[in-house]
Amino acid sequence: MTSGDATLAPGVPDRAEKSRSLGADAWRELRTNPLFVISCVIILIIVVMMAFPGLFTSVDPNLGDLSKARQSPGGDAWFGYDTQGRDIFSRVIYGARASMLVGIGATVVQVVVGVLLGVLGGFFGRWVDVIISRIGDIFFGLPFMLGAIVVLTTLNPPQSSPGQVAIILQVVLSIAVLSWPISMRLMRSATLTAKQQDYVKAARSLGASTPRIIFRHLLPNSIAPVMVYATIALGANIGAEATLSYLGVGLRPPVVSWGVMVSDAATYFETSPHMLLIPAGFVTFTVLGFVMLGDAVRDAMDPKSR
Amino acid sequence: MAEPILQVTDLVKHFPVRQGVLFKHIVGQVKAVDGVSFELNEGETLGVVGESGCGKSTLAQVLMRLEEPTSGSAVFQGKDMFSLRGKDFKALRRDMQIILQDPYTSLNPRMTVGDIVGEPFEIHPEVAPKGSREQKVRELLDVVGLSPEHLNRYPHQFSGGQRQRIGIARALALRPKVIICDEPVSALDVSIQAQVMNLLGDLQKEFGLSYVFIAHDLSVVRHLCDRVAVMYLGKIAEIGTEDQIYEHPTHPYTQALLSAVPVPDPTLRGHREVIRLTGDVPSPMDPPSGCRFRTRCWKAQDICAQETPALEVRAGGHLSACHFAEEKPEVIAG
Numbered sequence: 001m002t003s004g005d006a007t008l009a010p011g012v013p014d015r016a017e018k019s020r021s022l023g024a025d026a027w028r029e030l031r032t033n034p035l036f037v038i039s040c041v042i043i044l045i046i047v048v049m050m051a052f053p054g055l056f057t058s059v060d061p062n063l064g065d066l067s068k069a070r071q072s073p074g075g076d077a078w079f080g081y082d083t084q085g086r087d088i089f090s091r092v093i094y095g096a097r098a099s100m101l102v103g104i105g106a107t108v109v110q111v112v113v114g115v116l117l118g119v120l121g122g123f124f125g126r127w128v129d130v131i132i133s134r135i136g137d138i139f140f141g142l143p144f145m146l147g148a149i150v151v152l153t154t155l156n157p158p159q160s161s162p163g164q165v166a167i168i169l170q171v172v173l174s175i176a177v178l179s180w181p182i183s184m185r186l187m188r189s190a191t192l193t194a195k196q197q198d199y200v201k202a203a204r205s206l207g208a209s210t211p212r213i214i215f216r217h218l219l220p221n222s223i224a225p226v227m228v229y230a231t232i233a234l235g236a237n238i239g240a241e242a243t244l245s246y247l248g249v250g251l252r253p254p255v256v257s258w259g260v261m262v263s264d265a266a267t268y269f270e271t272s273p274h275m276l277l278i279p280a281g282f283v284t285f286t287v288l289g290f291v292m293l294g295d296a297v298r299d300a301m302d303p304k305s306r
Numbered sequence: 307m308a309e310p311i312l313q314v315t316d317l318v319k320h321f322p323v324r325q326g327v328l329f330k331h332i333v334g335q336v337k338a339v340d341g342v343s344f345e346l347n348e349g350e351t352l353g354v355v356g357e358s359g360c361g362k363s364t365l366a367q368v369l370m371r372l373e374e375p376t377s378g379s380a381v382f383q384g385k386d387m388f389s390l391r392g393k394d395f396k397a398l399r400r401d402m403q404i405i406l407q408d409p410y411t412s413l414n415p416r417m418t419v420g421d422i423v424g425e426p427f428e429i430h431p432e433v434a435p436k437g438s439r440e441q442k443v444r445e446l447l448d449v450v451g452l453s454p455e456h457l458n459r460y461p462h463q464f465s466g467g468q469r470q471r472i473g474i475a476r477a478l479a480l481r482p483k484v485i486i487c488d489e490p491v492s493a494l495d496v497s498i499q500a501q502v503m504n505l506l507g508d509l510q511k512e513f514g515l516s517y518v519f520i521a522h523d524l525s526v527v528r529h530l531c532d533r534v535a536v537m538y539l540g541k542i543a544e545i546g547t548e549d550q551i552y553e554h555p556t557h558p559y560t561q562a563l564l565s566a567v568p569v570p571d572p573t574l575r576g577h578r579e580v581i582r583l584t585g586d587v588p589s590p591m592d593p594p595s596g597c598r599f600r601t602r603c604w605k606a607q608d609i610c611a612q613e614t615p616a617l618e619v620r621a622g623g624h625l626s627a628c629h630f631a632e633e634k635p636e637v638i639a640g
Contacts, residue, residue: 198412202476205370206426207399216425220416 026300036296042289049096059090061256070272079278082261083268088278091256095279098257099286102171103238109176111183111230115223118187122222123195123214133188136181145243148174152249164255171250175240179233183226190222197221228298235290242283258283309384310345311516312369312484317342317378319361319368323591334591338364340540341378343617346484351510351517353531353548355524355563357587361540362520363407366488369518370404371395382484400430403477407489409469413461419472420457423447426479433480446475449512451505467498471505478509486518491526503529524567528552536560539590539598542617546624556622556631559599597629605630 030036049056059077064084073080079088121132151174156162162170194200195218203213238258244250245259246266253260258279265275320335338361346352356362367373369380371387380387382402390398406412413422424443427434434442444454450471461469470490477485487506491499507530509515521527527534528548535545536559544557555561562581583602588594594601600610609629620631 198406198408199414201367201372202404202406202412202473203414203425204372205399205404206429206476206480207396208425208429212429216417217414221414 029300033296035292039289039292046096046286049093050100053093056093057090059087061091061094073274080274082275092282095256095258098251098255099238102241103234105172106175106237107230107234110180114180114183115187115226118184119191122188122191136184140181144178147178149249175237186225186229190225191218194218194222224301228294231290231294235287239287311348312346313381315343315379318376319364320376336590337540342542344535346516348516349514351519351531353527353534354520355527356537360537363488366486366520369486400480401482402484403482404486405473405477405490408493409466409473412473415461418458423475450475466494470502484516488520539593544626550624554622554633556626557628558603558605
């Protein structure tokens with residue numbers, strides 16, 4: 001590449017082709033990755049289910065016909081009926097909404113909090129970093145499930161019946177509050193690396209303000225690991241919602257979610273396993289979809305792994 | 307002679323070395339720059355050479371105020387640079403810019419060339435009104451020998467030499483008076499080095515720039531510099547015009563460095579005396595007493611350990627910090 005210094009380096013197509021950014025490169029890489037395509041199909045189906053459950057079923061998920069209680073899957077109802085005679089297919093479809101809302105909500109909150117604190121700690125260093133890191137350590141040290149159970153049972157004593165929105169918010173926050181230190185640490189270490197780069201020195205030499213350095217130079221260059229983590233965390237958060245609901249402290253009827261369904265079905269596993277296996281299967285597939293997406297995105301974003 | 311544009315006096319930068327897990331305490335000081343004085347005249351190029359770790363780059367960073375100096379002063383255009391704050395400090399940025407060493411890390415990989423070269427205008431909007439910015443960026447790319455069509459490309463699509471040109475365009479954007487070049491060509495291929503050096507020379511003529519040119523390679527510096535300062539362990543060993551340093555060096559360290567420069571004439575091989583320095587550069591945390599070069603110097607006497615030689619006019623008629631400064635007898639025999 002030394003011969004044509006003033007002209008374009010060979011190997012860079014000089015066609016009218018639009019200039020490719022790193023993001024565009026990553027996208028080209030992703031499109032041909034079967035892992036990415038499969039995970040996208042799974043996630044797309046779940047998202048459509050979440051947004052338009054009416055497309056998939058016309059049966060009311062809360063309409064119970066006790067005469068059909070615990071019927072096995074058949075022509076009438078593909079996934080059978082649950083213990084109150086409600087159509088499981090319909091409930092699984094409608095359950096996607098609450099499960100995904102919790103998953104997405106918790107991920108967004110934990111990533112936003114983690115990214116902001118991480119970039120601040122990494123950039124300012126010294127006592128700012130010490131305080132943020134130690135607070136992070138404290139939350140990190142709390143056992144995740146135990147912490148969430150304590151938070152949720154404190155907010156909702158056994159006899160209370162919180163509203164739909166309130167309980168979803170509570171679950172989202174209790175998951176996010178206990179898991180933000182992970183994205184904070186990822187962001188902090190990425191920021192520490194980016195901060196040493198010469199382009200940050202160059203920006204400071206030009207007189208760039210602190211917000212400009214953080215948002216134009218540090219964030220775009222250090223967010224990739226957190227984005228990868230976020231896709232994986234989204235899956236894990238859907239799983240956490242299911243666990244909390246199963247334990248009876250998370251979402252609860254009349255909200256329909258996969259976790260609630262698993263919780264309802266737990267005692268009937270030996271007699272009617274379909275009641276439990278179907279919603280659990282949906283959780284598994286969704287989590288798998290997001291984990292695969294995270295893997296594919298990480299491979300595409302990290303040139304070294306190519 | 308007119309007032310120098312930049313006058314640096316007794317510049318000191320010490321980095322504290324901290325140790326301890328919970329309660330960090332300072333166990334020592336790395337004396338990266340330890341009392342450096344020089345002046346830079348308008349339109350002049352001052353070369354600063356020295357081995358790795360002698361404090362050249364720290365000097366550049368302190369001059370750009372990327373690091374605050376421990377002590378010392380620098381007067382730039384009649385104003386004390388280190389006391390400027392807020393608005394005045396920002397204005398200083400317009401007059402003094404830096405070209406960084408590594409063109410692979412000095413450009414933000416997520417910004418287009420247009421954004422990188424245009425960023426100075428965003429930070430200093432008073433320099434160019436919004437509408438004229440793209441035009442200005444195109445002009446800058448043209449000036450440094452890149453096609454203005456490359457505006458929307460990303461740094462990874464360019465070669466090392468082209469990237470360094472982008473860095474130069476960014477430094478030029480605000481029309482600075484002084485540019486500090488921190489080893490701008492040491493990361494480039496030799497063939498590209500010459501192109502970039504020539505570009506820097508052309509730009510100096512075109513825009514009347516003054517350069518502080520930092521390098522570890524004496525031959526690179528000679529091409530461009532009017533005066534040269536040789537640094538060793540945070541101090542200037544010798545400073546003089548290009549001719550004084552290259553043809554009549556008086557400090558043993560300069561002589562040793564020069565004797566190590568390869569000569570492109572095979573018939574001279576074996577005929578010239580090569581001074582081989584033994585030992586390593588002492589730790590800047592604990593520099594030798596007196597003259598810092600004495601541990602590796604063949605001329606060292608007792609006085610060198612007791613008394614720090616001042617940087618003053620000695621044999622040869624230029625500043626040298628050696629008790630036994632003298633021109634060597636003809637180095638090349640035959």
